[in-house]
Every structure is written in C-alpha cells, then in structure tokens.
Amino acid sequence: MVMEGADLNTVRELLGHKSIKMTLRYAHLSPTHKKQAIKLIDQAFGGVEVTQKLTQGEPGVAKPFVN
Numbered sequence: 442m443v444m445e446g447a448d449l450n451t452v453r454e455l456l457g458h459k460s461i462k463m464t465l466r467y468a469h470l471s472p473t474h475k476k477q478a479i480k481l482i483d484q485a486f487g488g489v490e491v492t493q494k495l496t497q498g499e500p501g502v503a504k505p506f507v508n
Contacts, residue, residue: 444474 453464
C-alpha cells in the first residue's frame with residue numbers, strides 16, 4: 442500500500458495496528474521504490490551529483506539504508 446502512495450499512518454489505521462512500530466515491522470519497500478525516493482531528494486537538493494555519489498558509493502558519502 443505504501444509503494445502505491447498510501448502514507449504509513451493510513452495503513453496503520455486500516456490494518457488496526459495500535460502503534461506505527463507494528464506497521465513498520467511489515468512495511469518492506471522495494472529497492473526500486475527507494476531509488477525513486479532518492480531521485481526526489483536529488484531533485485529537491487540540486488542535481489544528479491548527489492544520486493551518483495549515493496549509488497556509486499563514493500567515500501565520505503553516507504549510503505542509503507536498504508533492506
């Protein structure tokens with residue numbers, strides 16, 4: 442549901458979870474979905490350089506967390 446655009450709190454409510462922690466336990470995002478999120482960050486903060494550094498593992502640049 443999240444990868445289709447639903448926010449986590451809505452998913453939490455629909456599934457009847459009392460805490461967001463339970464929802465997060467079952468919310469697994471695909472690598473493709475995470476790459477799309479990186480592109481949004483890249484657009485917001487200035488160009489392709491950030492995405493290239495993240496995807497190429499340039500020293501000194503934090504890598505995104507991937508399950």
